[in-house]
Amino acid sequence: MTRTxxxxxxxxxxxxxEQGLRRSTMQSIASAAGVAKGTLYNYFRTKDDVARALFSAEIVRxxxxAADLPPDQALVALADELATHPVLRRLAASEPEELAGLVVLRPERWTELTGWLAGLLGVDDDAAELAGRWLLGVVLQPGPTTGRRRQAAALAAVLRPPH
Incomplete structure (x- = not known):
């Protein structure tokens, strides 16, 4: 990804x-990035394109x-990131319908997400489904940090393949 x-x-x-998805404009995005609106349009046609690109970049981040962490620590790291993500928390507080729209995924997108989780956690498809559903729950209702960490440990124990 280029620096720009x-x-x-x-x-x-x-x-x-700061403003949520609905109230943000291409101008406010450009201003927050410290560039002219034309520069933003050189990279993205619409605000939806920006949001999709941000979602993809967040998956990479x-x-x-979580890379190279054991599954229990990876789940904690992912849950903590999702629970404290400023955009997700803003949407949960002021635009819950937008947040709901983000977490309702088309079947092919869900398959992509659970495939990513399977590879990241080193688990099979069913275990990745379970982890994905739990992480979506964290997005919607993060709960206290101690609870998330206990749940991540319990989930990791369930996800471990039998020896």
């Missing part, structure tokens, strides 16, 4: 966290956060 594109997505994350 990364800067635009950082600006989008700031704008979405989350992969980096």
């Amino acid at each position: 594109r990364a800067g635009l997505l950082d600006g989008a994350a700031r704008a979405f966290a 989350l992969t980096d956060v």
Whole structure:
């Protein structure tokens, strides 16, 4: 990813966290990124394109956060990131219907997400489904940190393949 594109997505994350998805505009995203609106349009045609690109970039970032961790620690890291993500928390507080729209995935997108989780956690498809459903629950209702961490440990124990 180019530095400019990364800067635009950082600006989008700031704008979405401050104003929400609905109230953010291409101008507010450009301003948050410190660029002219024309520069933003050189990379993205619409605000929806920006949001999709930010979602994809966040998947890459989350992969980096959880890579090489054992499943229990990876689940904790992912849950903590999702529970404290400024854009997700803003949407939960002020635009819950937008958040719901983000977590209702088309079947092919869900398959892609659970495939990513299976590879990241080193588990089979069924275990990845279970982990994905739990993580979506964390997005919607993060709960206290101690509870998430206990749940992640319990889930990791369930996900472990039998010896």
